[in-house]
Amino acid sequence: MRNQVAVAILFLTVLLLPMVPVTADNPEIDYDDGQTVFTWSGAASTVELIGEWNWSETSSLSEQNGIWSTTISIDEGLYCYKLIVDGEYIFDPANPYRGYCDNIENSIVRVKDSVRPNFASEIINQQLIISFLPGTSGAGPDGIPSGLEAAIWDEVAMTWTLDLAGLGDGKHTLDLAITDTNGNVAYDHLVPFWTGPQSDFSWEESLIYMIMTDRYINGNMSNDPLSTGAAAGADWMGGDLEGVTSKIQSGYFAELGVNVLWLTPLNTNAQGTGIAGDGQHDVAAYHGYWPVEPRQVDPRLGTADQLKTMVDAAHQSGIRVMMDYVVNHVHEDHTYYQDNPEWFNQGCLCGSANCDWTEHRLDCQFTTYMPDVNWKVRNASEQFIEDALWWLEEFDFDGARIDAVKHVEDLAITNLATRINERFETVGTDYYLKGETAMGWSGHSLADNQFQYDTINQYIGEDSLDGQADFVLYHAVVDNVFTQGIEDYQHLDYWTNRSQDQYVEGSTMVPYVGSHDVPRIASRADVGTGDANNQWQEDGLPGQPGDETAYQAVLQAYGWLLTTPGAPLLYYGDEYGEYGGADPDNRHMYRNMTTWSQFEQSLFDNISQIGQLRAESIALKQG
Incomplete structure (x- = not known):
């Protein structure tokens, strides 16, 4: 999160001016005493203001020393508006907050009650x-x-x-x-x-450890969920918040050099199962991405107090904690969908006939049971932002990973970032926002990949995300260099450097070699088996690699990753070489070190040493 100045000036202007009585022609707005100043800087012949308080009448701005301004009286609330510069309707360049009125995007002003201190x-x-x-x-x-x-x-x-x-x-x-x-x-x-x-912490000095809470450590068997009848590997397994707390207190993350934890979504998720993308297998909501409650910790993971205890334990250990927030969709059993169906798009099914993932990225549904949030509906957008603020504040999180960024309106990301900035960065403490904008790698030339970089960059900036997962780098090097050996280290060096010069200046990107969305790197490096992309038991799933070759490949990959600029991601279990195929087989339960093989223990020892070196070296953290 970065720029705080422009919006702060706007809101202080709203609050600090004296009030003057006024009447309004628009009966739908209940006006009270209060004045708001709007300004615009630049050369023009005329500048006018028009807004939701009265769309039928404009206010002229007067100019002094290149600054155009006008003062109007409007009540506390949210209002769409536009500036009209020499006849052209424009957004307010000093205000990143946006919203829709009558299906037209506008700037939004948030007017506070000037009587209140x-x-x-x-x-x-x-x-x-x-x-x-x-x-x-x-x-x-x-x-x-x-x-x-x-x-x-x-x-x-x-x-x-x-x-x-x-x-x-x-x-x-x-x-x-x-x-x-x-x-x-x-x-x-x-x-x-x-x-x-x-x-003095800086997010570019991070080593982020990603945890899928249900698949980590079972610290309290009393909250273990009942079986849902999901396919093997796709049901709840009993990991919980108390398990994460125990791992923090054991010093495990300090041993790895980890100083940031990212936990998958913690809200209460759907009961039962849903059909997987293959249309055949039943899967449960253990992962957290099918929310049914906006402000409730899933009891299968623990309680609100246990979450607070976990975050507090992390902070006491010098570790920051990122929440995971779903902005694109909910489960069909979510209270918002039940009570406010008008908040959701009535779109097609992503990837079906005449429903291209790119063309319909803003309105298609991931599955039939996951309604797609319509961020053009102001009540919906404001509610989802308020919920995000609630989670950050209630549990004292330090940042957030935002799911499926490119599938929501741009204003969803800028508005969320702006509100987090205003609420939490009051004395400069940086709250990090990491996005997921899934892209690929399109070949060996930079020109072939410019669209990939541009799409990811679209959501990074002063009033937007601080960084994103580096999908281009992942697809360029992980298999090509580390698991298959198709390309040499010159290829690795070239694309590593492109991650330094192709993304928005000042961004903190997240390079990675493993995640909850791809087969485990240890299985991909276990050449000759041909099963790394299998995901279901009947397909024949990857087993534990039987020789040292796969673990050496994982060590090379993490040796590179942990000495790369940015905020690298360590996917839980990769530190000892956990194996597994495609989702859900890449989400095995974390295995206690007493079960590790000699090769796994050696890999952990080496990765933890590199993690410690990174934690102690500015050169390794910042390149």
Whole structure:
């Protein structure tokens, strides 16, 4: 997450101006007292403003020193609007927030109640400075916000100053709330920050460990799910949050040099089974990508308190935690689909006749039982964003992986990023957003792959994602170099360097050699078996590699990966060479080290040594 300035200026303008009574011609909007300033910079003959508060009338902006501005009175709420520059309707370039009115995309302004006070915050020289911003009544604070009891109050400046040197090392999150002396409730203000060595953390120094929680460690057998009757390998297996916590507390991730955990979605998922993509096998929702509840931890994984305990244990170990958030779809049993079917597209089935995955990427359904979210519906888009904010705040996550990015409207990503930025980056603590935009590798020339890079880049920027999984690099090198040996290290070097110069400047990409969507690298490197792409028991699934060759290939791949710039991903189990075919066989239960073979133990020892070297070396982390 990056740019905070433009939107902050817009919202402060909305809040700090005095109110003037006004009436409105549009009876559908309940106006109250309040004023909002809109500005535009540039050369023009005329600049006008038109908005949802009154589409039949424009407001002219006046110019002074190249800055055009107008002040209008509108009530608290969300409003579509456009600027009209010399007759051309344009988005507000200073405001990344977008939305649809009458199926037309517009800029969106979020107007707050100017009577209510606000806070502002910054950290300077280990001093947290909280400013109280009175509402239009000018009344001061009535008391001290929780968490600032030890702070020094300056009545003239209306600031509290807290010395951070007195706090222990780790993550701290203040949720500031107060009323003014007139009884007006301030807008609450979240202040997440780290103290100690972790305060200098940069996401480009990450080593991310991906966990599919149900397939990791069973730390509490009392919450084990019952069998759903799914096909072998496609049912729940009993991994849970307490299992993850135990692994954190054991020091396992520190041994690997891991400083970020990414857990697959944790909301309550569907009961029973659904039909797999082959139309034959039944699969369960153990993976987390079939949500049926927006704000509930799946009891088969644990409780809300157990999730908080897990995140807290990670933070105490200097580890950040990323949630996984599904923005494209829900399961048909989801409460939103049951209560608000108008929030969803009535599209075709992705990949079926006349329903190309690319042409219909925004409205097709992945399966018949996964309704596709229509982000053009404002109530839907705002609700999904509010839910994401709730998960991040309630469980103190540090970032998020966003699923199926290219299958939602662009505004879904920019709006989500903007709101996370505003809510959580109040003192500069960087919340990392990683996207999944599945692409491929189209041949040996850069020109052949420009479309792949451009598509991934489309969703990265100052008010968008911080980075994405590096699909191009994965498809260019993993099989070609490491598992099949078709290409040499010059090929590896070339495409590694393209990942440094083809993506948006300042992005933090996530290179990887294994994930929950592809066959295990150990099985792909087990040449001669021919079963790495099999996924069902009757097909003949890969077994544990019987000689050292496959493990040497995995070590070469991870030796390269962990010395590559970016935030590399270590897929759970790859550290010891877990085997497996295509989904779901690539999602075996994590195996305890007491079951590892000599080759697996040796691979783990070597990968953990490289991980430790990466953790200790700026050169290895940043290239």
